[in-house]
Amino acid sequence: MAIPSFLRRPVQRDRMPGERLGAGRALVYLGLLLAVAFYALPAWFAVVNSLKPLAELQAGNVLGLPQRWTIEPWIEAWATACTGAEQCTGLSRYFFDSLIVVVPSTVISTLWGCFNGYVLAKWRFRGVDGALFLLMFGVFMPAALFVFPLSMVFAKLHLSQSLFGLVVVHTIYSVPVALYFRNYFVGFPGELIKAARIDGAGLWTIFRRVVLPTAKPILVVVGIMQFTAIWNDFIFALVLAPSDQQLVTVGLNNLTNVQEDVPRYNAYMAAAIIAGAPTMVLYMLAGKYFVRGLTAGAVKG
């Protein structure tokens, strides 16, 4: 039976000429170990405590493995935890509301950005430099600046009645992702487009048949970036979502802020992992395409 690569004994690495295992290198490894601990400790904390009964936590077993393993905190986080005065249905509703917002926003903004980036990179027209400058400007704008004005706009346009308003906001504020595509398409061979023009293909056909199929790496990169950014967004979700259709980031916040009874840390840990699960799963599934896309020259500043 084939042994998975990460379980096989590591092969002794060939030393480079003149390489020594000295104090400098030991310091590097020490630094790396500390960084790993810094990142891994909270994750360990969350996982391990989400599988303990509350009594164990209250007794003081905070970092160790559970003495009694249970998945009750998970069920509680998903279906029965209280997130508001009369709502005790757990994170499940928020989770699906987030999906309703994030999936269309990611798909539309990524594809639209791809088309815009291609046009900006390959078709010369007056004002292209001005457009680029404005887009770069948009990347640097913090979302918090616009939250208050947006909430007024939403009220006037009655967009706060449904999640559609959030989809619109995220899609429009993601227009600057066209810059990533633009940098990728600048390296796209111009002769392919010339050949397609001679063959009689117009702008849209060239994009659909010639450009898009070869842009898979950058599409994955931007898609993952967008999903992660929009899923994890808190400010827009907090201010602009209808009060009965909140997103998972806000739901998690509500869950952990409920004052009644004792703080149920094990459920909170499970809830946090549930909230972060989709981005983790996405990266686990598509992560290698992400790296491939980056090294294919996808993201160049």
Next chain:
Amino acid sequence: MASVSIRNVRRRYGSVTVLHGIDIEVADGEFLILVGPSGCGKSTLLSMIAGLDSISEGEIAIDSRVVNDVGPKDRDIAMVFQSYALYPSMTVGENIAFAMEMRKVPKAEREAVVERVARTLQIGHLLDRRPAQLSGGQRQRVAMGRALARNPKVFLFDEPLSNLDAKLRVEMRAEIKALHQRLKSTIVYVTHDQVEAMTLGDRIAVMKDGRVQQLGTPQDIYERPANLYVAAFMGSPTMNLLPVRLRSESGHWMAELRSGDSSVRLPAAPAGYAATGERDAVLGLRPEHWRLAEEGESGALAVTLQLVEPTGADTFGFAEMNGQRIGIRLPPKPMRHAGEQVRVRPDMASASLFDPSTEKRIEI
């Protein structure tokens, strides 16, 4: 098949002029080569014939129809690029049929054309592969197949062999020539390689700095170059260009050739009846215009070989003459070594004379 007329074509980018007044008439079925160094404007001119670039001034006509404002897909041309430009996400068959697909040609007809083209170029077994799975030579064939499938009036080639290794280049060159002979197609071919230019073209346009330096048959350009640039550009090793002082003497311009201690005065050309006195000139002699001379033969001089390059079929010896390094083609046997002296005499009838200041050919 059709003719191409390029009349007084200019291309400007803002205040910079890249092409200055190009005039070339390509006859129906002619193989025209545009050759020159990087930046001379040959690729720009080809783009303008294709319709990928606009024309600042002048006009281009394909088959007597002025196409200045016609888009590339309506000009009835096909282009083969240096990087092949095959659509990476489509199979070879789809690549070849793409133009027909754009014109909404029915599927059965498309398949028939693809089959015919594949048979001509012997790529039938590659039709279901993607370009990434092909070798360089196969990709080039597919690119040519895509051009053939369009059945155009004019074929445009943009340095198609530059990406191939030397051996493959020679093979593909022969294939392109064979294709031209079979199809009698009108071809405009851009290259920086003068060997390709000489072997493939019916006529060659040597370009430099946006101007045509000389337009003529390969023989014309090789034997009677119009200026110093064309003389040095064509031929390998390059033509020897020697500064000489011509002195009029009994109806001939006499030139003196000096190498080391040895010198000789030879008639460079018949002088015009009004010629008097002296003038400076540049004498052009190709390496193959030198013959080994016997001891005592007139019109010869002894040169000391500073460098010897045996190529197998010939040996090229390099020596000093009139302050310049010259190359002489010698028979491969006997073997030569640096430091040897040989007696050579030039074939003055084949020589070219150029004016040193205008760099143009002196016609005498």
